[in-house]
Amino acid sequence: MELNARIPAGPISEKWDKHRFELKLVNPANKRKFKIIVVGSGLAGGSAAATLAELGYDVDCFCFQDSPRRAHSIAAQGGINAAKNYPNDGDSIYRLFYDTVKGGDYRAREANVYRLAQISNNIIDQCVAQGVPFAREYGGMLANRSFGGAQVSRTFYARGQTGQQLLLGAYSALERMIGAGKVKMHPRTEMLDLVLVDGHARGIVTRNLITGAIESWAADAVILATGGYGNVFYLSTNAMGSNVTASYRCYKRGAGFANPCFTQIHPTCIPVSGDYQSKLTLMSESLRNDGRVWVPKKAEDCRKRPREIPEEDRDYYLERKYPAFGNLVPRDVASRAAKEAVDSGRSVLAGSPAVYLDFGNAIRRDGEDAIRDRYGNLFDMYERISGENPYETPMRIYPAVHYTMGGLWVDYNLMSTIPGLHVLGEANFSDHGANRLGASALMQGLADGYFVIPYTIGHYLATAKQPKVSTDHAAFKAAEEAVKGRLKRLLSVGGDKSVDYFHRTLGVDILWEYCGMARNEAGLKKALQLIPELRERFWKEIRVPGSASELNIWLEKAGRVADFLEFAEILCLDALNREESCGGHFREEHQTADGEAKRDDHKFAYGAVWEYKGDNQAPALNKEQLSFEYVKLATRNYA
Numbered sequence: 001m002e003l004n005a006r007i008p009a010g011p012i013s014e015k016w017d018k019h020r021f022e023l024k025l026v027n028p029a030n031k032r033k034f035k036i037i038v039v040g041s042g043l044a045g046g047s048a049a050a051t052l053a054e055l056g057y058d059v060d061c062f063c064f065q066d067s068p069r070r071a072h073s074i075a076a077q078g079g080i081n082a083a084k085n086y087p088n089d090g091d092s093i094y095r096l097f098y099d100t101v102k103g104g105d106y107r108a109r110e111a112n113v114y115r116l117a118q119i120s121n122n123i124i125d126q127c128v129a130q131g132v133p134f135a136r137e138y139g140g141m142l143a144n145r146s147f148g149g150a151q152v153s154r155t156f157y158a159r160g161q162t163g164q165q166l167l168l169g170a171y172s173a174l175e176r177m178i179g180a181g182k183v184k185m186h187p188r189t190e191m192l193d194l195v196l197v198d199g200h201a202r203g204i205v206t207r208n209l210i211t212g213a214i215e216s217w218a219a220d221a222v223i224l225a226t227g228g229y230g231n232v233f234y235l236s237t238n239a240m241g242s243n244v245t246a247s248y249r250c251y252k253r254g255a256g257f258a259n260p261c262f263t264q265i266h267p268t269c270i271p272v273s274g275d276y277q278s279k280l281t282l283m284s285e286s287l288r289n290d291g292r293v294w295v296p297k298k299a300e301d302c303r304k305r306p307r308e309i310p311e312e313d314r315d316y317y318l319e320r321k322y323p324a325f326g327n328l329v330p331r332d333v334a335s336r337a338a339k340e341a342v343d344s345g346r347s348v349l350a351g352s353p354a355v356y357l358d359f360g361n362a363i364r365r366d367g368e369d370a371i372r373d374r375y376g377n378l379f380d381m382y383e384r385i386s387g388e389n390p391y392e393t394p395m396r397i398y399p400a401v402h403y404t405m406g407g408l409w410v411d412y413n414l415m416s417t418i419p420g421l422h423v424l425g426e427a428n429f430s431d432h433g434a435n436r437l438g439a440s441a442l443m444q445g446l447a448d449g450y451f452v453i454p455y456t457i458g459h460y461l462a463t464a465k466q467p468k469v470s471t472d473h474a475a476f477k478a479a480e481e482a483v484k485g486r487l488k489r490l491l492s493v494g495g496d497k498s499v500d501y502f503h504r505t506l507g508v509d510i511l512w513e514y515c516g517m518a519r520n521e522a523g524l525k526k527a528l529q530l531i532p533e534l535r536e537r538f539w540k541e542i543r544v545p546g547s548a549s550e551l552n553i554w555l556e557k558a559g560r561v562a563d564f565l566e567f568a569e570i571l572c573l574d575a576l577n578r579e580e581s582c583g584g585h586f587r588e589e590h591q592t593a594d595g596e597a598k599r600d601d602h603k604f605a606y607g608a609v610w611e612y613k614g615d616n617q618a619p620a621l622n623k624e625q626l627s628f629e630y631v632k633l634a635t636r637n638y639a
Contacts, residue, residue: 001256001611001622006411007111012630013093016115019412020455024462031056034461037204037219038062039191039246042071043163043170043442044425045225047449050173053182055454060217061174061183064190064209064241064556068171072227072239073445076163077378078286079147079155080127080442082120087144091152093117100440101631103149103330104405104433105583105599107262109607110630111412112430116440119447124156126450130169133158145289147438149330149638155439160284160378166442170449190556191246192486193479194222194253194421201421202469205479207487209556212549214480214487216471221420221457224250225449228404228426230263232564232571233516234507236401237269237282243560244567247408247427255416256609256622258429259406260567261575264436264584265517266402267293267334270385271354278500280400281385283357284378285438288327290362290371291395293318293334295355299345306348306356306394317341325638332435332584332597333638335399339517340595342398349396358394399517403441405432405584406574409609409624413456414448417609419464422457424448429607434583487548490558495541499557502538506561506568510534515572520588524576528569535565570610570619577621580604601633 008019026034034057038049041063049061065071085091096117101108124142128134134156135143144153158165177183186206193205195216203218229244230236251257268288270281294316296302301309317337319326329337342353363371368391372379379390386396407429414422414430425445432440510530514523538561546552581590581597582604590598607624 001417001609001620003256003409003417003609003622003624004411005109005624006413007109008412012111012114015111016118023455023459026458026462028056032058034058034221035060035219036221036223036457037217038223038225039204040071040225040227040427041065041068041174042073042225042227042425043167043445044427044449045223046071046167046170046174047446048223048225048424048453049183050170050177051450051454052457053177053180054173059177059183060186060219062186062189062191062204062206064188066187068174068185068187069167071167072242073167073442074164075237075239075282076442077160077282078284079145079157079162079439080123080166081147081154081437081439082124082156082443083117083154084121084124085154086141087153089152091154095152096120096154098631099150100431100437101433101628102636103437104435105597105636106433106601106605106628106631106633107259107582107607107626108433109430109626110628114630115452116431116444116447119451120443122451123443123446126446127166127169130172132165132169135159145286146328148285148288148328148334149437150328151325155286157286160286160375163442166446170446191226192249192483192559194250194418195475195479196253196418197469197473197475198466200419200464200466202466203471203476205476205483207483210551212547212552214483216476216480218469218471218473218476220461220466221422223422223424223453223457224408224427225424226427228407229260229567230401230404232507232568233401233511234504235272235277235280235512237266237280240279243563245560245563248563248567250408250416250418250421252612253418254612255418255421256409256611257406257570258409258607258609259574260571260610261515261578261585262405262434262583263401263571264331264403264405265335265399267331267338267399268357268397269400269402270382271349271352271396271398273352281381282400282402283382283395283397285331287357287375287378287395290374291327291357291359292316292361293327293338293355293357295341295346295348302346302348303350306358315341322638329638330435330437332586335517336586336595338399352398354396354398356394357397359390360394363391403436405429405434405436409607413459414453415456415460420460420466422453424453434585486559487555490542490544490555490562491548493539493542493544495543497541497543499542499544499554499561502534502542503557503561503564506531506534506565511568511571515575518586518588519575521576524572527572528576531565531569531572538562538565573619574608574610577608578604597636605633
């Protein structure tokens, strides 16, 4: 597998501008001759589809939701980073670049990260022009707040609804292009395979989730913007429909899958409440601006009411361990510290691990009205779910699977190892390394969709010179038959176990247990033994009611869980291979004396790119060596 990152030459601050000039262009009259498929309609997919249509391309956009407004991007509540330095507190493009590389524990590609920091300022201007209602200071200036991993205030926000408001901005642009006839929207339609012709991505095969119809769609290029794979763990903060199917089917067609073990645990989630829970709820990281994280110093105090525990008996462990950053350390650091506190016997919730997030000091300092203005909808959501009033009683939180830094490998142009297949947002691996800083997911999705792919996909179309193909091509017919065969196989097993039984067993009993917040060699080898056994049972014991020619949510779920059962093996294999700790990947054998992550830059300063070699065959490992010319390799220190 060739891994040519196509990083432009020259100083890092000039790479993107120089590269944009050197990219081949498609003239305006010719753009309308090209068809582009966009799979996914969240921030990355929606912004890409709208922008490409605005430029004149003919776009087909697909999503499995009933509307693009249902995309999981709405769940990114806290904010979006940009280096505008409105507070005049020392921020800059270079500092945002530095914080992102450091926050990712030096496992991201420098050139991509710098471009992201550059583009961040354009994103804010674009969204303001669309009418996104960012919070403002009394004088009218856009407001900023802090997020984990930074010592400056650079996060723009719309109360606790930032993702939703940004998605509405992209959605309005997309709807305008749908109304103009330049985008054809295909809701309730799921991509089930990628079609290659002469080695290039030329279309997809889909299933209409209402009628069950299997259809093929041809294009000159395909864009994948389908999000991450966090739901492989079953319990995560992701929407229930979030899955790996589109990415994994592309992997099986030859796209390299990079760093699947880099999964992020978010420290600020509502704890697990019972065995029948199907997902977890994220409380925004923005809450750590004013909330203080603590547990009792003595285990016997954990059953007391929090207000009964005096200040001197509280352990504000993040402030104690990391005085420079305090409660705003990066997510992976905060998550491990919470686990350490709970493992010492100091969980504050009977029957489930939890720590306190306390707003008592902030309410006394600024008043309840001020806190309500900043976080009111988040507090209301917490009270509806937990039954506790966070203005009076500290929130109880615990880490949960949230975001995935791994994804399909892409070069600087966001093209995968399959020519013509471009991958945007969380579905690719490029920008976050081993840990994503808070408020950077929205930034990457919109940067890729609004400002990167419109340039780079034009270069591919201008240089690939591929002949036009239709869905009558034999490659489309073969892919359709493969999809139908897989659906028929799922329906024909006739076992007695539900889809959710296998999903929960995989995610909770195997992955969270052996490849969750902490991993070790013995556990990973155990997981790699259990996953094939569970997969074999799945194909013997699964029961999928109904038929393929109708609305059938169990068939949808079964296909996605079947892919999770294969993908989980690559995830654990990658975690076993990476014998170091970095970011969200914490190997217990590789930690410092005080329990911090211990990297091995000599052996593992690379992107691990896995290549499909066939069913029941081990994937091949390819490596993209990473160089750090501008942010020198160093031990992360937030103290």
